[in-house]
Amino acid sequence: MSGKNIHSEPFDNGTITKLEIFEDYAQAWIPTFVMQPRFGEIHIFDFFSGPGYDSNNIPGSPIRILNKINEQLGNILQSKTKIVLHLNEFEPNLKAQKKFELLKKNCEEFILLNPKFKYFLTVNYYNENAEDLFFKLLPTIQEFPSLVYLDQNGVKFISQEYVDELEKLNTTDFIYFVSSSFFKRYGKTEEFKKALEIEIEELESEEYRNMHRLVFNKINSRLPENSELKLFPFSIKKNANIYGIIFGAKNYAAVDKFLKIAWKRNNLNGEADFDIDEDKTKIQLDMFEGKKMTKIEKFKNDLESKLLENTSVTNKQVLMYTYANGHIPQHAVDLLKQMKKEGKLDYEGKSPFLNYENVFRKYNIVNYKIIK
Numbered sequence: 001m002s003g004k005n006i007h008s009e010p011f012d013n014g015t016i017t018k019l020e021i022f023e024d025y026a027q028a029w030i031p032t033f034v035m036q037p038r039f040g041e042i043h044i045f046d047f048f049s050g051p052g053y054d055s056n057n058i059p060g061s062p063i064r065i066l067n068k069i070n071e072q073l074g075n076i077l078q079s080k081t082k083i084v085l086h087l088n089e090f091e092p093n094l095k096a097q098k099k100f101e102l103l104k105k106n107c108e109e110f111i112l113l114n115p116k117f118k119y120f121l122t123v124n125y126y127n128e129n130a131e132d133l134f135f136k137l138l139p140t141i142q143e144f145p146s147l148v149y150l151d152q153n154g155v156k157f158i159s160q161e162y163v164d165e166l167e168k169l170n171t172t173d174f175i176y177f178v179s180s181s182f183f184k185r186y187g188k189t190e191e192f193k194k195a196l197e198i199e200i201e202e203l204e205s206e207e208y209r210n211m212h213r214l215v216f217n218k219i220n221s222r223l224p225e226n227s228e229l230k231l232f233p234f235s236i237k238k239n240a241n242i243y244g245i246i247f248g249a250k251n252y253a254a255v256d257k258f259l260k261i262a263w264k265r266n267n268l269n270g271e272a273d274f275d276i277d278e279d280k281t282k283i284q285l286d287m288f289e290g291k292k293m294t295k296i297e298k299f300k301n302d303l304e305s306k307l308l309e310n311t312s313v314t315n316k317q318v319l320m321y322t323y324a325n326g327h328i329p330q331h332a333v334d335l336l337k338q339m340k341k342e343g344k345l346d347y348e349g350k351s352p353f354l355n356y357e358n359v360f361r362k363y364n365i366v367n368y369k370i371i372k
């Protein structure tokens with residue numbers, strides 16, 4: 001066996017999309033904590049690390065995380081934040097754990113090339129079944145600000161027992177990978193039913209492109225009624241299959257970061273690496289059916305109706321509505337400015353001050369007056 005890797009094939013485009021979203025989120029998440037020395041120690045968990053590279057030496061999740069840590073070196077050294085990286089790789093039913101050996105070798109090589117890592121980075125390697133390791137590491141996940149990646153093959157980790165534990169955590173952001181369209185084929189099997197119970201009729205009536213949304217909605221509906229956990233989906237098409245990411249966090253800073261990453265990847269829907277609602281065709285006027293609204297147009301339309309039901313609304317209320325609907329603040333800002341121009345709404349100054357920074361960090365709460 002030569003080379004860095006034994007992933008038998010190169011990563012496909014869908015996998016690259018997933019890995020880029022993982023690393024974009026690490027890039028946004030790490031500075032949140034290293035810019036504030038009070039956190040002291042942060043933990044990143046990659047429960048399904050793989051060997052580190054694909055067959056073309058394209059980095060996988062653990063090397064991408066290390067790269068993102070490397071990019072923040074200056075800030076990390078300055079704030080003296082400790083980073084603990086937990087990397088796990090396990091091939092069930094195999095005696096020789098070659099991927100795990102490669103994972104260790106590849107990460108150790110990377111770390112040797114970056115000698116400053118020794119001042120702040122600890123890497124814990126595990127060669128264990130993630131199903132058990134998850135529960136073993138839960139106390140650590142609970143104790144520190146944590147970022148958890150669950151890049152599974154399949155669907156097992158969306159089962160209630162794992163989501164329940166993640167739901168209880170307050171300073172943890174997590175990203176799942178789920179083979180959602182497999183439910184269409186295997187939804188009746190015990191393994192899939194154990195992960196998530198979806199009625200056969202629902203599976204059969206739902207359009208294929210919406211399979212990840214269906215899985216996502218089921219998981220969301222299983223959360224306790226007053227849960228503060230906020231979940232968001234991102235569908236990924238790989239050949240004939242629909243996979244997807246599920247992002248979860250309790251705080252709005254995390255939500256803001258994830259939604260910005262998602263909308264930057266796809267400014268049509270912020271929710272898929274393809275045109276999931278055929279918005280491109282909706283942009284063109286439909287002569288027979290009338291114009292259909294795109295996702296952004298529908299959001300603005302609904303928000304305008306909501307605003308017009310009131311006499312006064314705060315920027316915080318609008319921002320929370322915007323996040324809850326999976327949109328970025330800019331979409332609401334565009335509408336507010338337009339409504340002001342049309343004399344339907346008023347606020348002082350030029351800007352509606354509608355962003356995370358103003359509302360949640362500076363507590364700059366602004367009232368919008370609805371003009372009747």
Ligand SMILES: C[S@@+](CC[C@H](N)C(=O)[O-])C[C@H]1O[C@@H](n2cnc3c(N)ncnc32)[C@H](O)[C@@H]1O
Nearest residue numbers: 048049050060061089090091129130151152153
């Ligand atoms: C989708 S791949 C993850 C790829 C990886 N994140 C990367 O970027 O290359 C899933 C990985 O989990 C490993 N795996 C499968 N079952 C596992 C289990 N029960 N516990 C831990 N790892 C497992 C597989 O060997 C495989 O390398």
